[in-house]
């Protein structure tokens with residue numbers, strides 16, 4: 022590849038990358054989807070990131086047959102608040118927004134050099150790379166921009182076992198990083214995790230549904246500080262608590278390999 026064509030390709034990648042982050046930070050209101058998988062057709066299909074794909078991607082934040090009744094109940098609870106009744110039977114955006122989720126995010130985040138075409142085409146978001154529904158990370162995130170809060174309903178599948186019958190601490194850390202990182206991106210644009218502190222208070226039973234809630238502590242220049250809690254769905258049991266620091270980055274940071 023000549024120097025010039027490499028520069029052109031780099032500029033194009035940067036454009037795509039920025040577009041992805043921008044669409045995540047200016048999320049369009051999503052219409053509530055209260056029904057089960059078969060009926061899950063988005064009423065408005067403008068979602069974050071599709072411009073990065075050459076095919077219609079699957080939105081993993083929508084219910085599938087593996088979701089427990091508790092997962093569905095909570096999904097319905099938050100989804101019903103994504104849209105509220107307005108005048109004359111019309112609806113408008115509510116306090117919460119569901120965040121769509123895809124298994125490919127940044128095609129050109131290469132770690133310094135361009136990945137080979139094969140690796141590019143195979144790269145997948147870690148938490149969305151297992152095909153079997155319910156086997157690993159099943160989750161959906163809702164964000165409340167006014168309250169600067171984010172809630173994730175998470176069902177931990179059998180492939181996430183750590184201590185017998187319970188969820189691996191690394192899988193919990195992954196989800197905390199995922200939720201707080203997405204929340205920080207919504208609040209501050211492109212960021213990277215600089216620091217993550219986790220206290221594990223009580224084990225999470227495998228197969229259970231838990232809530233992961235994150236809230237903004239403060240923003241100082243490039244720094245976004247977030248707190249996070251993992252609890253049972255009725256809030257009575259604290260499983261994990263964490264604090265995280267995210268630093269705003271220029272996306273070229275990713276392309277340069279940090």
Ligand SMILES: CCCCCCCCCCCCCC(=O)SCCNC(=O)CCNC(=O)[C@H](O)C(C)(C)COP(=O)(O)OP(=O)(O)OC[C@H]1O[C@@H](n2cnc3c(N)ncnc32)[C@H](O)[C@@H]1OP(=O)(O)O
Pocket residue numbers: 038040041042045070126127198199202203206212213214215216244266268270279
């Ligand atoms: C398209 C969009 C899709 C998005 C989808 C999202 C879904 C997926 C979400 C998944 C989410 C997953 C997310 C992931 O998994 S991100 C992957 C895990 N994270 C990394 O790999 C990050 C690696 N580190 C870096 O790249 C750099 O160190 C960064 C960029 C973080 C900072 O390097 P940079 O050169 O830029 O900054 P600086 O060193 O000048 O420091 C600047 C300031 O910050 C302070 N500082 C720095 N570090 C720390 C620290 N550890 N504790 C406390 N403070 C720290 C420092 O003292 C200074 O403060 P001050 O002196 O100015 O006061």
